[in-house]
Amino acid sequence: MTVHRDEKGMAYIYAQDLEDLYFAQGFVAAQDRLFQMALTSLFASGRISELAGEKARDLDIRMRTLGFYRNAKIHAALLNDDTRMFLQRYADGVNAFIQTRPQDIHLEFKLAGIKPTPWQIADSLAILYYMGWNSAANVRSEVITQMLVEKLGAAKAAEIFPLNINPDDASRSDAATPDPSIQTGRLGIEFNQRLLSYFDDIPLKIGSNIWATGPDLSSGGKPILANDPHLAATILPGPWYPCGLITPDARAVGVTIAGTAGMVVGRTNHMAIGITNAYGDTQDLYIETVDPANPQNYLEGDQSAPFYVIEETLKIKDNAAPGGFREEKIKIRLTRRGPVISGIMPGLKTDKVISLRWSSFEAMGPTLGFERVLRCRTITELRQALQDVNQIALNVVFADYRGNIGWQTTGKLPIRTQGESLVPYAVKDGKDNWTGWIPWQAMPHAVNPDRGWIGNCNHLTVRRDYPHHYTTYAAASYRYRRLIELLDTPGKKSVDDHWQFQSDAVNPMAAKIAPVMARALLAREDTRKMGRILSAWDFIDHPDQAAPTVFQAVYRHFAMLVYTDELGEALARTMLESWYFWQERLQQMVLNGNSPWFDNVTTRDTKETRDDLFHQAAINAAEDLASKFGDNPAKWLWGKVHVFEFVSPIRRSGPGKEWLGGGSYPSPGSGETLWRGVYDFYAPFKITISASLRMVADLADPDKIVAVLPGGVTGRQFDPHFTDQVKSFMAGEKVHWWFSDNAIKEHTQHTLSLNPQ
Template sequence: MAILVAVPPLAAAGAWLWLRSGQPTIDGTATLPGLEAPVEIARDANAVPHIFARGKADAYFALGYVHAQDRLWQMDLNRRIGSGRLSEVIGASGLRYDKLMRTLGFYRDAEAGIRALAPEVQAALTAYTAGVNASIENRSGPLPIEFQILRYQPEPWRPADSLVWGKLMALQLSGNHRDELLRARLMRRFPADRIRDLYPDYPATAPVTLAGLPDLDLGRLAAALPPPLGPSAASNEWVVSGEMTGTGKPILANDPHLQLGAPILWYLARIEAPGLSITGATVPGVPFHLLGRNDRISWGFTTTGGDTQDLFIERLDPSDPSRYLTPDGPEPFIERVETIKVKDAPDETLTVRATRHGPVLSDIEPDALGAAPQGHVVALAFTGLSDRDTTPEALYRLNRAPDWEGFKAALRLYQSPQQNIAYADIQGNIGLYTPGLVPIRRKGDGSVPVPGWTDEFGWTGAIPFDELPHAFNPPAQRIVNANNRVVPPDYPRFITNRWDDWYRASRIEQVLSETKRHDVDAAQALLMDSVTPVFAELRPEMRGIVATTPEAETALDLLRDWDGTMDRDQPEPLIFEWWLRDLHRAVYADELGDLFGDVLSSSPRVLLHMLRGAPRWCDDTITPDRTESCDDILTASFNRTVQELRQRHGDDPTDWRWGMEHRAPLAHQVLSRVPVLGDLFDIGIETDGGNQTVNRGGSAIRDAQAPFSHVHGAGYRAVYDMSDPANSRFMIATGQSGDPLSSHYGDLVERWRNGDHFTIAGSLDEVTATGLGRLTLLPAP
């Protein structure tokens, strides 16, 4: 990168000023083809665009225009990933992603899927596309710095570019096929009872979101195998009725947890047009609001973790390996050839094969290949693989839904990924629906790869919409979900065995039970709650620990007096989380060997189960001459933790701080890897919270160098006030701009860390008077 690094200071200054000249125009007028009438775009003090349009098509045009003004690189990167064209700009390092995307056929499905959408939805996509392209063509100055570094120009936007992002999100939030492969590997080494210890059941006493579901007259599907690991994504949502808020109207809070980076996934926007009044979170590249409120309802998402993927082991025809066996005899693979262009290298040719169940993964994924015996291949069945996906239309109609019936009508069109969607309206109603295509299996629960040459494990359809979990105005006057179990054990349909941990849901329920009035301020405070319930669960295990050094005794004393608050300025969270991570390794790494890294997670449920219900795991198999107790392991692990922290942070435990390890790097996909520029554009910040707190500070504890770097969490937070929708509060993690040279690239980081929120409301004149600028888009003659 020679633009700002390997150049003399004067030249670097000139390059900097040149790149700065590419900042978007946010004040004045722009005359553009494709508009039907003038559109006003006022950016408020937080750089959020308020779009005032006279027609819906013009509103979507304007949204496309501002998305491309502020996040063009992010948009281009997402469509390249989804279409399998990353290698064109980054070289051979993108081939693994490109081969997966080409095999899954996401972009082909996105192109074909446009025909499945209603004409008005297609018109919205067309208008949005025109706005994106008008922004690209109308920009003055250079393209964003990422295009300069990688030396390429963005192509014109296409409607399929907007739809492919939904395919990516469906894959990210439904990736349980990797768990199936891991379980298959474990089954080769361990008996069933040992595997069950690695996947303990969801406790009967833990929170269930819709515990009071009515009985349905359906046949239950048995869960034959223990559940796989929980999903990598997480989120919180709760909605309380007017009886709990003091206003007589509901409040809904939501903060989806995804990978953190810069720019953040979300982009705040408001649209005011005839038949469309909506405010909340958009994704650059997509014309519809994913999360937010209109003038009558609000909604929030959390991931269900529904098991919507199965791996089928297909048996090749012994006499003709170009065919595979089915109950009706051999059938040929469906094949197509994909050519992948690679920067600075020859093109790659990929032959994609598919069976009646789905694309063949074992042709490109080594883990899948290892799961297939000689003479077999592995194919993926996934509800997100569809060329008639109406999920975009569901979002279009959700944005306009006036009430519960309109909300349900929109969600009937929702296919993937399955989500728990909370609801509140200005009439005082609250509810939750869990839409999405969830397969009905003839046999099994999708937890391990199954034979594909018979129909024994085949899918027979999807759970009917009316039978999916839902509730409307429940007697409890509140609904809470934090990726915990949605349905009780007697729910007659199989959704998943992979329910995520219940700790965040338990904490939310506890705080709501203790709060006399849950107003907007209380909801904001609860979103930032940093108490980990895990410490209270593990506290009894501390009784048997014997400190072997003065430093360890000091650390133990600190924990004995700790209340579990994961404060970045305190030592206790650092001691506790480091010890918890070391305990995982101490208890079961010796048995798992090279599989330990794949099984290790931040969840304490496996550890607690072993310490209390399966103590045989505490014996260290590396020392056959002695038998260790769990108290022995707890003591050794704690003292080892203190020694490691002394080496990293000094001898005095009272000087240690959680923030020394727990920092949100908010890394940029490209610039963070460029010398000098990575430091120049660093907007990382120390944060509170941890893996099991409501204010989720998720980390990748498998990372030996930075096991508690805050890489996963709430990139968007919102509290919707149905007594006064304009009083709803919002925040995103970085800033509205994706341009590192913009003052709005990282201007919200500190406020996000500290739990601040702001409103997005006001008339055009009010926003103009207090905002950053007002741009009028005029139709070209």
């Protein structure tokens, strides 16, 4: 085995077979990312308190309860020989590095006071489950919906339920259609709030853009695929590990999640593939009743069933304890649907518990799907492999050298007998409300569409006549609408075009709402300056403009004014923190002009209008901004507030943060643009979610892929390749990943030979 390193430090592995290839991939991944891999494994397995002590105890209990690592160990025992080889040889390579290169173990281990432990198949699977959890965000939406029903009643709450729009479905209605079977019983607001707090420290943020143009729309005559997955990209070195994987029969250059083998996004010698989150509804919350006659049991209708109890031991860092650690035993209860996640909410006096059911834990199989990507020669073979990707709901877009383009969703989605999973399901009898899985043939997909391109931006992709419940939670359609504008423009598209599209900062939401907002602000003297700024705006979220700041600040305060009077501050905050829950619905209300939600119910003698709320929102926003940037709205530049701050995982805040991180940069874009820059609603406007990779693969180019990471190849602090791509990423500059043998050889800076025993 030979490893070539290029000018970026990126590894290109040459091996005679797949077994050696995955061994070498594990070895070089450990060279570059071992500390990151160890941290992710500790997190996914509920062992962060071994590193962080008492402050991580509750997080570890939650992770143990969810059971990523527990189920990973179960899954590992089910794998067939081929999939076991895939993961075991990767683990062997990681462990070979740990054993043979003790002098090269990352400095971060010493700084954190821990040592690397042998890598196991379950570590990789637990990371896969954790990523799958991140792709399934509907549990929070269920709780919010339940809280709205309890506060307002089902009919009133339905007025602000999520509005999901598929721009490709002309027949789709924008009207709310409340499910008549919606749960109207009360769980209790305290229960709901604590249930939401269960997920506070467990990230549920993921998105992406992806598209592919067919040969007739591509300048080189072969398809071009572009992908920029959106994750928590501000933490170095970023989740994706890039490398080249080459044998006499296979060639792939792309990325995988650090700690997992193979390739998820990139290009092979037969095709290019990329992903976005599909937001398929794979999870349900259940309201279960503890048996009043026996609290060790729960009720299945009129039958009493024992909780299945698992005992686990936490090892918590404690300098006062012998050996520097103390142990604490915890008990995890499970019903036949899944773990009881309300079990660590002390002080709740109720006979109800909440359990979580997730299809990923019920759909374990002998294969993972992605381990077969390198062997796929046709899109038919690829789609067959994707049929086994059960642990994560993705939109996989692909393009092959024969000129085909397509899209396939993955994951196991249940067929439900009652309801649409809008709210937690109250268990009333012993019948299973999951009766099977949506058939593979019925999962959303397309091959060679007539328009000549295919794409996805996390929006709703199923049509109104889709026969199954797919989701009630998807991204607003703004990014996809902008993509339609760009790709439907006549003419063939080049790599440069695709690259520019990924950096596009036109805000389609602002184009609709800002003119309405501007008219309201121009009508009042005290907000006229802000109105003029909006009136002159080209709707591009550019760092050197003040208009994006004015728009985002006013719209935030407008949303708070719309909802807080009816919902109360706590519930309004909970809802507004989940952008996808309310964005399309509020836009519809603004453009319609009249809504009872615009009236402030606390002012009985006055009936406020939409424009009244925009005016008050502008006053509130101006107070916030003036306190930091002065009274002149023209100086409230977007780049001053909308920043991309790269931080090290060992110092995310406090002294040394800048020294160990990658710096702060003014950023274009917003949550509504193709150049993604999402901020937390109640912590404006610093970016938390953005592109974790930009890649454009032109199948007409035999030598390279255009791509860039928001960081670098390695996770080693102070290594030149830790942050060497940051400036290129922020400037929208191309970096090249080499594909052909000649290009790899030409750009090789270092080589390494591996000879495993």
